[in-house]
Every structure is written in C-alpha cells, then in structure tokens.
Amino acid sequence: MSPYATPTAPRPPLRVALAGIGVVGGGVVRLLEANRALIARRAGRPIEIVAVSARDRHKDRGVDLSRYRWEDDMDALVAAGDVDVVVEMIGGADGSALTLARRALGAGKALVTANKAMIAHHGIDLARIAEEKDTPLKYEAAVAGGIPVIKAIREGASANEIARVYGILNGTCNYILTQMERNGASFADALAAAQAEGYAEADPSFDVDGIDAAHKLSILAALCFGTRLDIGAVTADGIRGLIAADIREAEALGHRVRLIGMAERDSAGNGGALYQHVQPCLVPADHPLAYVPGALNAVVAEGNFVGRLFFEGAGAGAGPTASAIVADIIDIARDEYGPAFAMPVDALDAAPAADAGARVGKHYVRLIVEDRIGVLAEIAAAMRDAGVSIESLIQRGSEDGDDGVVIVLVTHEGPASAIHAALAILAGSDHVVGAPMLMPILAL
Amino acid sequence: MSPYATPTAPRPPLRVALAGIGVVGGGVVRLLEANRALIARRAGRPIEIVAVSARDRHKDRGVDLSRYRWEDDMDALVAAGDVDVVVEMIGGADGSALTLARRALGAGKALVTANKAMIAHHGIDLARIAEEKDTPLKYEAAVAGGIPVIKAIREGASANEIARVYGILNGTCNYILTQMERNGASFADALAAAQAEGYAEADPSFDVDGIDAAHKLSILAALCFGTRLDIGAVTADGIRGLIAADIREAEALGHRVRLIGMAERDSAGNGGALYQHVQPCLVPADHPLAYVPGALNAVVAEGNFVGRLFFEGAGAGAGPTASAIVADIIDIARDEYGPAFAMPVDALDAAPAADAGARVGKHYVRLIVEDRIGVLAEIAAAMRDAGVSIESLIQRGSEDGDDGVVIVLVTHEGPASAIHAALAILAGSDHVVGAPMLMPILAL
Known part of the structure; x- marks a missing residue:
C-alpha cells in the first residue's frame, strides 16, 4: 500500500478492539471519539472501535460503550474476524493480560499495550511472536505516559550510539519529592498528600520502591543499547529512606533530589555490560531534570552525535496514556512500524549486568x-x-x-x-x- | 518487504548520495562512518554513501572523501542508477538546492534535507512531487536540529488536536539572550560575543531578525494543524530592539526573555485562521522554556489529550544536524515513512492568517x-x-x-x-x- 493514498482512494478503516476499560480505556474511547475526524485525516483512514471487553459490563465508566460490541470473553476479540488491532489495558505482568497478548499476536493481530510490567517481563517473548506472525507489537504508553519517548529513541535518535539514558520515570515519586521540597514535609506526610490527591495508591510500594520505574528503565535500555530486555538485571532503591533533611541539604549543595532510573554501558567495557539502576540521586540545579515538577516524567538520552536530548511531559493519567496508545494505533494504520525493539529479537545482544560497585x-x-x-x-x-x-x-x-x-x-x-x-x-x-x-x- | 527481515536474510544496502559537503555534510560522513555497524543493525540493512558532490573538490573538509565517487555535477547524483537517497545540504531556499530537490524527487529518488528555507518556501511543491513519484521527502534536520521534533509531532502527538506549538527555534538568539542575562550585556556586545564564539554569522540578520525561526515555525505549524505551509503568513520581530534593561526588568518580574516562535489557532474560530509569529516574549520562570540555556533549542506542543510536551536539545551544529539527517535515512531504510506533511497535500487545509492584533x-x-x-x-x-x-x-x-x-x-x-x-x-x-x-x- 502506498503511503500516499489520497482521500479520493480511501483505505478501509482500521478496526480496533479494547480489552480492559478502566481509567486508561475510558481515555482511549474518549480520544478516539473526540478526535475522530482529525485522526482519520492523519492516519489516512478511519480508526474504529468495533468491540470492547472488560470484567464488569455494568460498571459506570463515564463513557458510552453501548455503541460498541461487548464481549464478556476476551478471547472473542482474538477470534473476531473484524478486529485488526487489540489494545491491551488490563494490566499486570502475567495473568489475563499476558494470555490475551500472546493469543492476539499469535492470531496475527496487531497488539498495542500500555503494560510496562508485561513488556518488562515478557517483551522479548511477545516480540518473537510478533515477528513470527509479521504483526506489530507497540507499547509507547508503557514508558513515560504521553511523552513519545519510545519513538524518539527508537527512531529519532536512531543514528546515535547512546552513552546513557536516564530520567524521572515515576510521577508518584516525583510528586512526593516535589512536596518534600516545597513544604519541608517528611516522606510519610508527602506520601499521604500524594495519596489524598490520587497520585499514589493505597499500597504505594510499586511506585515508591522504584519497581514501576525499573520496568520502564529496562524497556528504554533495550531500545537504546540493542540489548535483550532483562528486567532481572535492573536493581532499584526507592525513596522511602529519604528524610526532610536530605532534601534541604541537597538544596544547600545546589542540587535537587530526584528518583532517577539510569542505564549506562560499563565504562570499562566488560563485554558490553550494562548498568541499570533506579535510585534517588542529587541532580545539579543546572540540569533540566532538576526542574521537572510534580507528577511529570522526563527522559534524557545522550547520543554520540546528537548530544543531550531532553523530553518532558505527563507520565500518567487517562489523557496522556490514551494519546500514546492512539499514536501507536495511528502508526499501525499508516503502516509505519517495525520490530518492537527496533531490530529483530535475534539481533539483540545479551548484556551482562555491570558491577554497580x-x-x-x-x-x-x-x-x-x-x-x-x-x-x-x-x-x-x-x-x-x-x-x-x-x-x-x-x-x-x-x-x-x-x-x-x-x-x-x-x-x-x-x-x-x-x-x-x-x-x-x-x-x-x-x-x-x-x-x-x-x-x-x-x-x- | 516485511519489517521483520532477519539478519540471515539481509536486505540490500540503502545507497546514499550527499550533495553539499560543508560543516553538516562533513558531520553526516563522520556519523555514517563512526556508527556504521550500529546503524546497519538498527536500519536492518547497511547504509552506504556511494557518491558525493560539492562545489570545490579540493577543499579540506576534515573528512576523507576519496573512497566515495565524486561528481562535479550534482545532476549526476540524480541520474545515477545506484543512488536511492539524495541528501541535500547545499542550503538556500532556491537556486541549486531547489533544482536538485525537484530533480531528485522527480526521478523517484528519496530526498532528505536540512534546508528549512527551502522547505518553508517550497515544501508543498516538493511534497506534491514526492507524492506523484511515491517517494519519501524528509526534513527532520530542518527544525530544531538534533531534536526529533518533526517525528514527535507528526507521529508521537498524532492523536491530539494541537492547541498551540511554540518554542525556541534559533540557537543564536538564545545564546545572545543568555549572554545578556548572565552578564548584563547590551545586545551589541552579546552579538559580538556570539560572533566571536561562532554562534552568529558576520551578517546576523537571518538569525537575529527571526527569519530562520519563522521558517521553522511555518513547518511546525503545517504539521500541527494540517494546514498548507505558508511562509508568507508568518510574521517576525527579532531581538535587535532589546536593551539590557529589558532583561533585568523581565527578571525582576519573575520572567526571562526568549525569542519565541508560536503558532496557534485563532481562539475566535474565524475559519481555522492561524496565528504564526516570531517575537521576543516574557517567559514565566516556572515554564521550562525559561531554563533553556545557550544555543539550545526547545519546542512545546500542547495537545488536547497529552497536555504539554516539551523537547529540548541542540538546535544546530554538525553532530546534531547529522543525527537528524541520518535518522531520516534510517526511516527510509526501514520503509517507515509517509507523506511529508503527515497527510497528502490535497488533504491539507489552507489556513487564513489570524488577526494578530x-x-x-x-x-x-x-x-x-x-x-x-x-x-x-x-x-x-x-x-x-x-x-x-x-x-x-x-x-x-x-x-x-x-x-x-x-x-x-x-x-x-x-x-x-x-x-x-x-x-x-x-x-x-x-x-x-x-x-x-x-x-x-x-x-x-
């Protein structure tokens, strides 16, 4: 199909099925409805939701799903002859999300997911199925929410050897750190404020212990270094150990405390060993990461020709996440996509973990x-x-x-x-x- | 061709001809040589320079061009049967750059260019030839140098209606403004310093009068709003009128002075009228543009679902510009490209100029x-x-x-x-x- 298909020779609609209609799923429905005409122009063809599936049909989601076919059984989305793309928004590294992803790709359907845990743990397996079936696997929303950082690194910085990639990958932690900075609050008080504002879960471990950031970091590292994604090689220290004095003293030293996920090649070589770690760091006041406020995310990639690239935006939330998911769908509609990790799975290197010490x-x-x-x-x-x-x-x-x-x-x-x-x-x-x-x- | 071509079934090399070997051309040669293996892995095939052409064969460019075929006549690049992609780095809106671009596209070759003036003035005509010949026209390096902002907007933010796009699009002006900020210098002294450092030309009009930024803005606007690029609708005020007191008073008001190119839909509707203007602005201290130092560039796009995206990086220089040019070449090697302005030329709207007053x-x-x-x-x-x-x-x-x-x-x-x-x-x-x-x- 020529990418130059004109409006007078329209391509058929791209037919999408949504699995898991929570906050993000509701955002995707709203986005596809609100920007429908615009998206059709940009994608060169309409993008149509044909079916939806979630656990509870009768839950009020604030969006009207009655115009779409409801499937109680997610397998029906995979079996349906009128579905081109399955959007997985169930969440969780394993379980029904993974089952659906495997089956959808196995059936030759395109898969779009926001599921960082699943990609971090099973991305390589899923990419292999996608390759075998010659179908797209896309996950822009899995890292840094609405910031198109997967695309920026996979394609925008593709000419560069990347020295290191790092950033603020968890908005909850950044919100907490910003609160501590502004109010001199303790970690516990700032966490409570984040929970009250809806920025942190009742059980905040996933965020504040750096696990969520580790998932995202492992994905960025695979893309930047052409390595086989290995979540087991990522270590994480969270922000629970920080006290108000740390924030104050950092400030007195001309720095700010940020939870930074960083992946970097071992400077000593060591067979391409890779350092991948999430931990609180002191960021100098003249580095753009020091100015990332509240729940925003930001990613830095340092290339050997481009120098330092810095990307900032909303790392979570219905709108930004939906923006990334639908961008992936538009890429598929345009036939502008390639291997999930920029190169075929067999071309990716296995990178040993560098000695952090x-x-x-x-x-x-x-x-x-x-x-x-x-x-x-x-x-x-x-x-x-x-x-x-x-x-x-x-x-x-x-x-x-x-x-x-x-x-x-x-x-x-x-x-x-x-x-x-x-x-x-x-x-x-x-x-x-x-x-x-x-x-x-x-x-x- | 499947995007999943494996290393065991290699695709033929993509064969590139370079036209105009100045600072940027030298950077492209160095990049393609230094990152050759990496690029072949990422692109799924080798990228090979097969021919080069410039005015003076004997000029020392700091790179060894002897291994590449030299053509005195640029038309030979177009005629050559072994050239897939022509990279235009001659510069200037018209003249030999435009002639080459038209002929290369007309011959069905892919065209990659860093030439913002040519795209701003003739982008629509060139896109039309590209469409007719079903061949790529790419220009990532034309806006904000190494920042992959064309890709970020064309593809990363593609799901969003963009309310406005704006940014620091000229590194020379930002360098001058930063100098004025730090040293309390007058415009004349800061300009002289920029000239001494190589950030400004002997005749700085193109930069300091906002013309260069206007070219880039017009390109961003066309992509963001799906409008027919119209450089004639962009107005520009430069930074010559600024005095040291302006910088000081802005600071006292909690702001910084930045030369901002901004495109925005007329809030009153008015048939999709578009405001496109380059001028010095007061940027609030809590806006990320206030922290963009020196010769960097930065672009902000505000989408109706993603919110505010912010991209920062080097806006000029051999390395960053080469990074963007080669990213375009890699996209072509991967067959991941589409219409130059994200949709066919006939689908672009003509946008009347909004009343700036x-x-x-x-x-x-x-x-x-x-x-x-x-x-x-x-x-x-x-x-x-x-x-x-x-x-x-x-x-x-x-x-x-x-x-x-x-x-x-x-x-x-x-x-x-x-x-x-x-x-x-x-x-x-x-x-x-x-x-x-x-x-x-x-x-x-």
Missing part, C-alpha cells in the same frame, strides 16, 4: 548519629579505611524531631563500592542511628 | 522617556485612551548610559491592537526617546 562518581552520604564526642572521628576513620575521599562534610543539629545529629558528606569521585564498605564499617557503630542514605550525584 | 494576553511594554514632569501622565493617558489596562508600572533611572528614564509597564489581559494604538499615540510625543519594546507575556 565499580561505578565511579561523586556521592552524597547522610548519617544520623548520636551527639557524642568522637563520632565524627569514627566516621572519618571509616571513610579513610575504606578509601573514600571526602570533599565536604556538614554537621547540623537535627530538625527532624529525633535526638540525632545529621551529618552529610560529599565524596570526591570514587567507586560506589568504597562507600558501601565505609557504611558497612559504620553499621557496626553504636553511635550511628538508623539507616544511612547514599545517593550518587548526577554527573552532567 | 486581536490576540488577547498580558504584555510587557518598555519605553525610554525624557526625565520631565508630565511624561508619566502622558503615557498613562495614552494607555487609557487606547483602552489598555495597566497592571503595574515601574520607573527607573536608566543604567544604559543614555539620559533617558526607563518605564516598564505590564498590562492586564487585553488585545495587542490596543497597545499598538497606545504606542502610536506615544510615537507622536516629544518626550519618548527611541523605539518602545512590546513583548507578550507567555500564558502557561
């Missing part, structure tokens, strides 16, 4: 200690014995309502392993109270 | 006046008589070495035409010195 950089270390003679000497000795070189050290009376004293130190460039060793020594001290906080300082 | 917003007005009794009353009366409502007014002794007094006022929301009327009244005053500066304040 060997990563060199400056670090922020915060300890809470008892206010006693000799504690500072103990800390300094532990750092010295572990080979950690200290650039600056600040001791302040705690304002966080406990009896301890906050000590913040910034190291010179050095391997993370040395700091871990120093903290292991200090873990045996009677004078260190609670868990220390260790954050890398993002290098520009 | 009717645009409503807050404005910054700066006057330099003689230090005399009654001047303030004269200004206030002119504003009143023109129906301009003043929100704040500041009068300061000038620090710019002349004898005048600087008066800055910020208006309430109102039409630009009223302020123009007020300034027309004041133009007749003996006490107003030199040209006033009028800048809209960007609404969030």
Whole structure:
C-alpha cells in the first residue's frame, strides 16, 4: 500500500478492539471519539472501535460503550474476524493480560499495550511472536505516559550510539519529592498528600520502591543499547529512606533530589555490560531534570552525535496514556512500524549486568548519629579505611524531631563500592542511628 | 518487504548520495562512518554513501572523501542508477538546492534535507512531487536540529488536536539572550560575543531578525494543524530592539526573555485562521522554556489529550544536524515513512492568517522617556485612551548610559491592537526617546 493514498482512494478503516476499560480505556474511547475526524485525516483512514471487553459490563465508566460490541470473553476479540488491532489495558505482568497478548499476536493481530510490567517481563517473548506472525507489537504508553519517548529513541535518535539514558520515570515519586521540597514535609506526610490527591495508591510500594520505574528503565535500555530486555538485571532503591533533611541539604549543595532510573554501558567495557539502576540521586540545579515538577516524567538520552536530548511531559493519567496508545494505533494504520525493539529479537545482544560497585562518581552520604564526642572521628576513620575521599562534610543539629545529629558528606569521585564498605564499617557503630542514605550525584 | 527481515536474510544496502559537503555534510560522513555497524543493525540493512558532490573538490573538509565517487555535477547524483537517497545540504531556499530537490524527487529518488528555507518556501511543491513519484521527502534536520521534533509531532502527538506549538527555534538568539542575562550585556556586545564564539554569522540578520525561526515555525505549524505551509503568513520581530534593561526588568518580574516562535489557532474560530509569529516574549520562570540555556533549542506542543510536551536539545551544529539527517535515512531504510506533511497535500487545509492584533494576553511594554514632569501622565493617558489596562508600572533611572528614564509597564489581559494604538499615540510625543519594546507575556 502506498503511503500516499489520497482521500479520493480511501483505505478501509482500521478496526480496533479494547480489552480492559478502566481509567486508561475510558481515555482511549474518549480520544478516539473526540478526535475522530482529525485522526482519520492523519492516519489516512478511519480508526474504529468495533468491540470492547472488560470484567464488569455494568460498571459506570463515564463513557458510552453501548455503541460498541461487548464481549464478556476476551478471547472473542482474538477470534473476531473484524478486529485488526487489540489494545491491551488490563494490566499486570502475567495473568489475563499476558494470555490475551500472546493469543492476539499469535492470531496475527496487531497488539498495542500500555503494560510496562508485561513488556518488562515478557517483551522479548511477545516480540518473537510478533515477528513470527509479521504483526506489530507497540507499547509507547508503557514508558513515560504521553511523552513519545519510545519513538524518539527508537527512531529519532536512531543514528546515535547512546552513552546513557536516564530520567524521572515515576510521577508518584516525583510528586512526593516535589512536596518534600516545597513544604519541608517528611516522606510519610508527602506520601499521604500524594495519596489524598490520587497520585499514589493505597499500597504505594510499586511506585515508591522504584519497581514501576525499573520496568520502564529496562524497556528504554533495550531500545537504546540493542540489548535483550532483562528486567532481572535492573536493581532499584526507592525513596522511602529519604528524610526532610536530605532534601534541604541537597538544596544547600545546589542540587535537587530526584528518583532517577539510569542505564549506562560499563565504562570499562566488560563485554558490553550494562548498568541499570533506579535510585534517588542529587541532580545539579543546572540540569533540566532538576526542574521537572510534580507528577511529570522526563527522559534524557545522550547520543554520540546528537548530544543531550531532553523530553518532558505527563507520565500518567487517562489523557496522556490514551494519546500514546492512539499514536501507536495511528502508526499501525499508516503502516509505519517495525520490530518492537527496533531490530529483530535475534539481533539483540545479551548484556551482562555491570558491577554497580565499580561505578565511579561523586556521592552524597547522610548519617544520623548520636551527639557524642568522637563520632565524627569514627566516621572519618571509616571513610579513610575504606578509601573514600571526602570533599565536604556538614554537621547540623537535627530538625527532624529525633535526638540525632545529621551529618552529610560529599565524596570526591570514587567507586560506589568504597562507600558501601565505609557504611558497612559504620553499621557496626553504636553511635550511628538508623539507616544511612547514599545517593550518587548526577554527573552532567 | 516485511519489517521483520532477519539478519540471515539481509536486505540490500540503502545507497546514499550527499550533495553539499560543508560543516553538516562533513558531520553526516563522520556519523555514517563512526556508527556504521550500529546503524546497519538498527536500519536492518547497511547504509552506504556511494557518491558525493560539492562545489570545490579540493577543499579540506576534515573528512576523507576519496573512497566515495565524486561528481562535479550534482545532476549526476540524480541520474545515477545506484543512488536511492539524495541528501541535500547545499542550503538556500532556491537556486541549486531547489533544482536538485525537484530533480531528485522527480526521478523517484528519496530526498532528505536540512534546508528549512527551502522547505518553508517550497515544501508543498516538493511534497506534491514526492507524492506523484511515491517517494519519501524528509526534513527532520530542518527544525530544531538534533531534536526529533518533526517525528514527535507528526507521529508521537498524532492523536491530539494541537492547541498551540511554540518554542525556541534559533540557537543564536538564545545564546545572545543568555549572554545578556548572565552578564548584563547590551545586545551589541552579546552579538559580538556570539560572533566571536561562532554562534552568529558576520551578517546576523537571518538569525537575529527571526527569519530562520519563522521558517521553522511555518513547518511546525503545517504539521500541527494540517494546514498548507505558508511562509508568507508568518510574521517576525527579532531581538535587535532589546536593551539590557529589558532583561533585568523581565527578571525582576519573575520572567526571562526568549525569542519565541508560536503558532496557534485563532481562539475566535474565524475559519481555522492561524496565528504564526516570531517575537521576543516574557517567559514565566516556572515554564521550562525559561531554563533553556545557550544555543539550545526547545519546542512545546500542547495537545488536547497529552497536555504539554516539551523537547529540548541542540538546535544546530554538525553532530546534531547529522543525527537528524541520518535518522531520516534510517526511516527510509526501514520503509517507515509517509507523506511529508503527515497527510497528502490535497488533504491539507489552507489556513487564513489570524488577526494578530486581536490576540488577547498580558504584555510587557518598555519605553525610554525624557526625565520631565508630565511624561508619566502622558503615557498613562495614552494607555487609557487606547483602552489598555495597566497592571503595574515601574520607573527607573536608566543604567544604559543614555539620559533617558526607563518605564516598564505590564498590562492586564487585553488585545495587542490596543497597545499598538497606545504606542502610536506615544510615537507622536516629544518626550519618548527611541523605539518602545512590546513583548507578550507567555500564558502557561
């Protein structure tokens, strides 16, 4: 089919089935209805919802689904002869989402999904089925919501060797960190505010422990480095350990605290080993990630010719997620798509996990200690014995309502392993109270 | 051809000819050589330079062109049977660039260009030839250099009705404004610094008068609004009229001055009329455009479902421009492309130019006046008589070495035409010195 099909020779509508009509599914229905004419012009053909399926037919979703065929059984979407594209919005890495995805692709239908957990865990398997069946698998909405970052990296930055890709991949955490920044709030209070505002779930683990960001990071890494997606190689530290003093001290140091997912090639080579880690970091005030407010997401990709690309937008919500899902559908309608991970699965490399301890950089270390003679000497000795070189050290009376004293130190460039060793020594001290906080300082 | 072609069934190389080997052309050669293996993996086939052509064969370009066939006559690239893609890097809206583009497309070859002037002036004609010949016309590098913003809007935001698109589209101007911001420099001194650093040409008109930004804006507008590209409908005011006091006063008001190209639908409807204007604006400190430093570019697109998308990166230079050009070539190698302006030329609307005077917003007005009794009353009366409502007014002794007094006022929301009327009244005053500066304040 020529991409130049003119309106006088219209192509047949692309027929879409929606599986799972929650907040995002409702957004997709609204978008396809509201922008119907515009989308038909841009896609070169109408995009029509022909069937929908969800668990409860009678739930009020705020959208009128009566004009679409209802299927109680999702398998009927796969079996239907009038469905070209199945949109999976059920969620969850496994279970019925995965079953549907496998069956839809297996039946040669295009699959569009917003399901980061499923892609992170089963993306390679699904891509293989898509390849075998020569049908599209697309997942723009799985990473950074409405920001077209999958496309920007897969296609926009395709000429570049990517040195590292990183960003703010979880809006809930960024909302919490922004609250702590603005109000001096504790983590617990900021989390409660995020829950009250609907930015955090009742059980926030998935977000605040970095699991959601890890899923997204693994997908970005596979695309940037041409590696076989490996969620098992991604490690994550969340933001639960942060206290108000961390935010304040970071600010005093000219930085802001952000939960950063970063994937980077091992600088020592090591057979293409890949570092993939989610953790709170100190971001310098002159880096654009320092200005990403509230629940927004942002991604940075650094290419060897293009330099630093920065993308920011809404990382979640019905509208932005629907925007990404429908962009995928339009690509399919235009026949502008290719392999899910930019190249065939067999062309992807297996990347060993890099040794995170060997990563060199400056670090922020915060300890809470008892206010006693000799504690500072103990800390300094532990750092010295572990080979950690200290650039600056600040001791302040705690304002966080406990009896301890906050000590913040910034190291010179050095391997993370040395700091871990120093903290292991200090873990045996009677004078260190609670868990220390260790954050890398993002290098520009 | 299936997009899933595996490495065991390789596709033939895509054969590229380069026309015009200056800074950008050298970058393309270097990129295609440095990232050759990576590009072949991502594109699913090798990309090979087969021929090059430029004015002077013997000029030292810092790249070894001896391995490629040299053609003195660019027409030979069009005639060659072994050329799939012609990359036009000659520059200029007309002349040999346009001749080559027309002939290459007319011969059914793919055309990739970084030439914003040519696309702005002849994009529709060229797109029509591409359609007739069913061959790709791509121009990612023509707007915002390395930022894949054409792709992000054409495809990433394709599900959205775009309310407005705007951004920092000229790195030279942004470099000058950043210099003025940091050093309190005059426009003339900042321009001289930009020239010394190679960010500005000896004749800077094309950049500082907003012409370059206007070209880029017209391209973005056509893509965002599905309109027939019309460079004649774009108006531009450059940054020559800015004085150090403007930067200072903007800062005091919590804003930064940026040269913004903006395209927006007429809010009153008016048959889809489009506002397209380049001018210095006050950007609020909590808008990401306020943080775009130096020679970077940034583009904002506001969609009705995705909300605000923000893209930042290098807007010029050999590496970033080559990155965008080669991304286009990779899209062609992957067969992932469609109509140049996202839909066939005949499907694009003709958009009348909106009445710029009717645009409503807050404005910054700066006057330099003689230090005399009654001047303030004269200004206030002119504003009143023109129906301009003043929100704040500041009068300061000038620090710019002349004898005048600087008066800055910020208006309430109102039409630009009223302020123009007020300034027309004041133009007749003996006490107003030199040209006033009028800048809209960007609404969030």
